[in-house]
Amino acid sequence: MSKTVTAIIALIIGLALGAGGGILGLLWATGNVAPSQSAADAAPTLSLNDATPTPGQVALLSTEIADLNDKIDSLSAQLDTLSDDTQNVGTQVAQGVQLSEAQATLDALPTSTPVPTETPTTTPTEAPQVPDRTLYRITSDESEVRFRINEVLIGNPTEVIGTTSQVGGDFIVNFADPPASQLGEIAINARTLKTDNEFRDQSIRGQILQTGLPENEFIRFAPTEFQSMTVEPVGVGEMITFDVVGDLTIKGATNQVTFNATATVESEERISGTASTTILYADFGINIEAPPNVTDIEDTVILEIDFVALAVEE
Numbered sequence: 001m002s003k004t005v006t007a008i009i010a011l012i013i014g015l016a017l018g019a020g021g022g023i024l025g026l027l028w029a030t031g032n033v034a035p036s037q038s039a040a041d042a043a044p045t046l047s048l049n050d051a052t053p054t055p056g057q058v059a060l061l062s063t064e065i066a067d068l069n070d071k072i073d074s075l076s077a078q079l080d081t082l083s084d085d086t087q088n089v090g091t092q093v094a095q096g097v098q099l100s101e102a103q104a105t106l107d108a109l110p111t112s113t114p115v116p117t118e119t120p121t122t123t124p125t126e127a128p129q130v131p132d133r134t135l136y137r138i139t140s141d142e143s144e145v146r147f148r149i150n151e152v153l154i155g156n157p158t159e160v161i162g163t164t165s166q167v168g169g170d171f172i173v174n175f176a177d178p179p180a181s182q183l184g185e186i187a188i189n190a191r192t193l194k195t196d197n198e199f200r201d202q203s204i205r206g207q208i209l210q211t212g213l214p215e216n217e218f219i220r221f222a223p224t225e226f227q228s229m230t231v232e233p234v235g236v237g238e239m240i241t242f243d244v245v246g247d248l249t250i251k252g253a254t255n256q257v258t259f260n261a262t263a264t265v266e267s268e269e270r271i272s273g274t275a276s277t278t279i280l281y282a283d284f285g286i287n288i289e290a291p292p293n294v295t296d297i298e299d300t301v302i303l304e305i306d307f308v309a310l311a312v313e314e
Contacts, residue, residue, distance in 0.1 A: 035189045035217070040140060040168035042218050043187035047314055048135050048172060050182070132176045134311050136271055138186075140165045142308035145188050152296040162204065164192040167305060170312075173271065179229045183244060186305075188219040190250075208288060209251055220249045227258070239264040244275065253284040269311040276304045 145167045149160050166189035172182040191211040194201055205211045223246035230240050241262045248257045263273035281288070281301050290297050 039166040039187045043168035046170040046184045136309035137312045146304045148302040150298045162193040162195045166192040183223045186221040222247045250284040
């Protein structure tokens with residue numbers, strides 16, 4: 001092979017490697033915008049047949065165990081009483097025989113025939129049947145996740161808002177016993193977050209959240225506990241407020257947070273609601289380097305979700 005051909009091949013290989021490195025560098029800087037899968041597919045699904053305790057059920061089981069202990073104590077007291085009454089059984093049987101003989105004598109006496117009276121009858125009205133438990137799935141078509149953070153842009157206080165509809169998750173509502181409801185893991189595709197500025201979006205995807213890495217593509221919230229949940233049955237048209245405690249994972253870091261939430265039962269097939277919390281982004285290993293025209297970026301971020309969930313069959 002001549003030196004000229006060898007030189008040409010080396011040049012081609014060098015250009016290819018350079019182009020590949022440039023593309024990888026660009027993806028790291030701007031962030032990969034193509035989601036690998038939808039948030040609905042990334043979120044684990046629940047089942048009405050699940051027996052695994054979820055938020056609210058652990059506290060409920062503790063209450064049930066306490067109730068069972070109380071019932072055992074009550075039954076023990078009743079057994080003691082029955083034991084005392086056993087001594088009087090013979091006397092009660094003899095008295096029963098005497099009463100039977102007296103009743104037979106009374107039955108033999110002539111009596112007047114009572115005039116039959118009509119008893120009014122009523123037809124019972126069945127209450128509408130509402131299932132105790134229903135499985136719902138968040139629909140991204142009508143849901144939105146947001147972050148809010150304040151900064152000073154060219155001397156002007158500005159609230160930066162980033163949004164995405166790529167959110168998924170399941171929950172099971174127990175209408176008869178709300179604390180026994182279940183909330184599954186919520187998944188949010190961070191690659192699809194958008195603000196009003198494409199350069200800012202590239203920075204969020206690239207340097208800030210590094211969503212081009214598969215392990216950073218999704219923000220996840222795994223609930224562990226319900227708080228301030230009503231114990232009264234819930235019906236169609238009612239709104240409830242409660243808190244959800246759980247583990248929030250962003251960019252590989254996990255911290256416990258509490259979302260303040262509301263949910264409205266619009267119908268048996270549809271539930272809507274909101275949830276919000278405030279976090280210190282430094283707790284998740286996130287560093288925001290301000291560009292020259294931005295100053296005073298706040299240390300906290302508000303996370304919000306507006307969701308609509310529809311009833312689904314198993």
